[in-house]
Amino acid sequence: MVFETKNKISPNINDYNIDSIRDDFPALSLECNGYPLSFLDSGASAQKPSKVLERMDHAYRNEYANVHRGAYTLSQQATDNYENARKTVADFMNAKSSDEIIFTRNVTSAINLVAHSYGRNFLKAGDEVVISHMEHHANIVPWQLLRDAVGIELKIAPIDDAGNFLLDDFEKILGPKTKLVAITHVSNVLGTIVPIKKIVQLAKTVDAKVLIDGCQGIVHEGVDVQSLDADFYAFTGHKLYGPSGIGVLWGKLDLLNAMPPYEGGGDMIEIVTFEKSTFRDAPARFEAGTPPIIEAVGLAAAIDYITSIGVNNIATHENHMLEYATSCLAEIDGLRIIGNADKKIGIISFELDDIHPHDISTIIDSKGVAVRAGHHCAQPLMERYGVPATTRASFGMYTSEGDIDQLADALKYAKGIFG
Amino acid sequence: MEDDLRELYQEVILDHGKNPRNFARPQNANYEANGNNPLCGDKLTIFVKLGADNIIEDAGFDGRGCAISIASASMMTDIVKGRSIEQVDILFGIFHRMCTGEDISEVPSEFEDDIDKLMVMSGVKQFPMRVKCATLGWHAMQAAVRGDEIASSE
Numbered sequence: 001m002v003f004e005t006k007n008k009i010s011p012n013i014n015d016y017n018i019d020s021i022r023d024d025f026p027a028l029s030l031e032c033n034g035y036p037l038s039f040l041d042s043g044a045s046a047q048k049p050s051k052v053l054e055r056m057d058h059a060y061r062n063e064y065a066n067v068h069r070g071a072y073t074l075s076q077q078a079t080d081n082y083e084n085a086r087k088t089v090a091d092f093m094n095a096k097s098s099d100e101i102i103f104t105r106n107v108t109s110a111i112n113l114v115a116h117s118y119g120r121n122f123l124k125a126g127d128e129v130v131i132s133h134m135e136h137h138a139n140i141v142p143w144q145l146l147r148d149a150v151g152i153e154l155k156i157a158p159i160d161d162a163g164n165f166l167l168d169d170f171e172k173i174l175g176p177k178t179k180l181v182a183i184t185h186v187s188n189v190l191g192t193i194v195p196i197k198k199i200v201q202l203a204k205t206v207d208a209k210v211l212i213d214g215c216q217g218i219v220h221e222g223v224d225v226q227s228l229d230a231d232f233y234a235f236t237g238h239k240l241y242g243p244s245g246i247g248v249l250w251g252k253l254d255l256l257n258a259m260p261p262y263e264g265g266g267d268m269i270e271i272v273t274f275e276k277s278t279f280r281d282a283p284a285r286f287e288a289g290t291p292p293i294i295e296a297v298g299l300a301a302a303i304d305y306i307t308s309i310g311v312n313n314i315a316t317h318e319n320h321m322l323e324y325a326t327s328c329l330a331e332i333d334g335l336r337i338i339g340n341a342d343k344k345i346g347i348i349s350f351e352l353d354d355i356h357p358h359d360i361s362t363i364i365d366s367k368g369v370a371v372r373a374g375h376h377c378a379q380p381l382m383e384r385y386g387v388p389a390t391t392r393a394s395f396g397m398y399t400s401e402g403d404i405d406q407l408a409d410a411l412k413y414a415k416g417i418f419g
Numbered sequence: 420m421e422d423d424l425r426e427l428y429q430e431v432i433l434d435h436g437k438n439p440r441n442f443a444r445p446q447n448a449n450y451e452a453n454g455n456n457p458l459c460g461d462k463l464t465i466f467v468k469l470g471a472d473n474i475i476e477d478a479g480f481d482g483r484g485c486a487i488s489i490a491s492a493s494m495m496t497d498i499v500k501g502r503s504i505e506q507v508d509i510l511f512g513i514f515h516r517m518c519t520g521e522d523i524s525e526v527p528s529e530f531e532d533d534i535d536k537l538m539v540m541s542g543v544k545q546f547p548m549r550v551k552c553a554t555l556g557w558h559a560m561q562a563a564v565r566g567d568e569i570a571s572s573e
Contacts, residue, residue: 033420356485358459359428362546366424375460388460388483417428418486 016317021309022398024049035368038406043188043216043347043394044372046241048302055301056243056294067293068267068284082293085300086283092303093233094224095250102249102256102283103291107215108138110234110249111182113286114211115142117259118232119180125151127179130208132157132165132194133384134187137377139213143182157183159384163190163339171202178208185217189376189392190339191322191347193221200230209255215239219396220318220345222311225250237295241397242302246295249286256282263288306397314397318346321395325404332411338385346395349376352411355418357391363417364410371407426542427549428486436486441496445477452567454482454559456551461485463492465559473504475564485552491540492556498533504564506530511557518553520544 022028027047030037039047065075067082083098090098104110119142123129129143129152143154155178157170165183174181181203186193196212203210211232214223218235225233232251238244251259261268261279265288270278279285306314325348329335334353352360357373364371372392375382382388393407444451448466455462463482470476478496499507510530514537516523526534543553 358461358485358549358552359487362549363424363428366420374458379460382460388462417424418433 016313018400025398026050028398032368033366038369038403040369040371040393040403040407042396045238046396048241049305051305052242052298052301056298059294059297066290078293081297085296088300088303089248093250094226096226097253099282100250100253102286103296104247104249105245106247107213107234107236110247111138112142113249113262114232115146117262119146120150121260123150123152123179126177128153128155128177130155130157130173130178130181132183133159134190134381135184136188139182139184163192163341165192165194167195167198174202174206176206178206180209182211184213186220186345188216189349189378189381190341191344192339192341193343193345197228200228220315231255237299240302241306242299243295246292246299253282261285265289317397318395321399322346324401328404328408332408338390347392349390349392351387351390355414357389360391360414363414367410367413369407369410423545427546429539431539432486432490435490435493439489439493441479442481443479445479450563452559452562454555456555461488463556463559465556465563467563469564475499475502480556487543487549487552488555491553494537495556495560498536507560511561514557515554517541518543518550
């Protein structure tokens, strides 16, 4: 297995002050069932640093009003905060313009926005949409709904047994009918880092648009959307140490402005009469109604926090944790890791003997260890590996060797119960 | 917490989980239904041989699930044999109350032995997120005898 980051600028892990980072996250000092909490479910949702919580609290107390409406000071301040958050997100992704950043509810609503607004207006019966075998349900079901509505065909790009994305096979699927490629940046189950840059290059050879589900990927690698040159990139705030209730859809501006609205309502219109309405350009066109105002402020605070630590430093730390955990877990008899891709992030899905993941999760919870058990919203992938469910430990910027030792001990305890 | 855990994962349950009884489709089964837990992807199929007088003459199951759902379905398929559909409804009602920690002091005498056997499952009441595991087989059983094809724990 190779552990790589895009750009290692911190070769010495001692530069990374894990204790001080852990102190920034109040939830990490919780006790769970008499043990220190070992939180290994950041892939489902990450804990929040104090800076995010305090910033949101301050904004609710001192800077709160609805946005884009009032002519009074407080509303102007709330609007400035909201639009500055958009700028922070745009800079974080290296977007050309803040106008390319649409705030959504989460990544699911971002993908559904594209499936509706782009899919139903630019795709027709017989057109092909390519997804991969390791997509989250959020990047499967919207395309199935589109298939049922419009008659597109859904093609599945395969993976190998280790969980590597198979570029050659992907290339063979592409053809003149391919109009859209919708692929995850990183598998939420296997941890595989998908070669999205090569995927975009290949998709362009057949003039297909590309959407990247960046839910897991942006957290661990960041993204430069100009260099990537995809057409859409979606991510969610709560996995990026920000609040729940806010997601981001980045899209190329020309494309966004060619797309009709997804939801209709206030804030997205120019003129409304009972006969017809006209719509504003992106991003307003896709932000009907009162948006997630304070969530945007919290997301910006999370991005500021991550940036202050350094995305690459975080990735380096998480790679060390992945190496450490992989070797710890390898010592446990009967433990089988599912997902051994050449490049992966700090996500380890595994089976332990024939103990069901739900039983494992309940038992190790009694030792203070929080992991995800289930199908991880990726049932076709579970089918691919012939398992109904897996147990998944996923790491974040604050994961320590102590968390992983606690996991390993708890797993041994679970083995003891099942004899 | 660890005492609660030991009560949940006691020997009887581990044994039923590893060596489930009636883990097959009975010959002449005339009703079946799938039980799905969409949260975890577990799937059980319950098979029933229902007699003309609505008496369950035989019952079995197969599928995949956790120790709790398999053990519960295993015990259930033993207990429902010889019972009528109406009696199974009553039994499930009591069992469900047991799993959620509600009062089950007034068990009709005809069910006392069955409920005594099922009491090993009562530890699940300390684990609210696992109640659906314990009741999955029962939901599917009800669906089967009613002629529905699919039951969901949701």
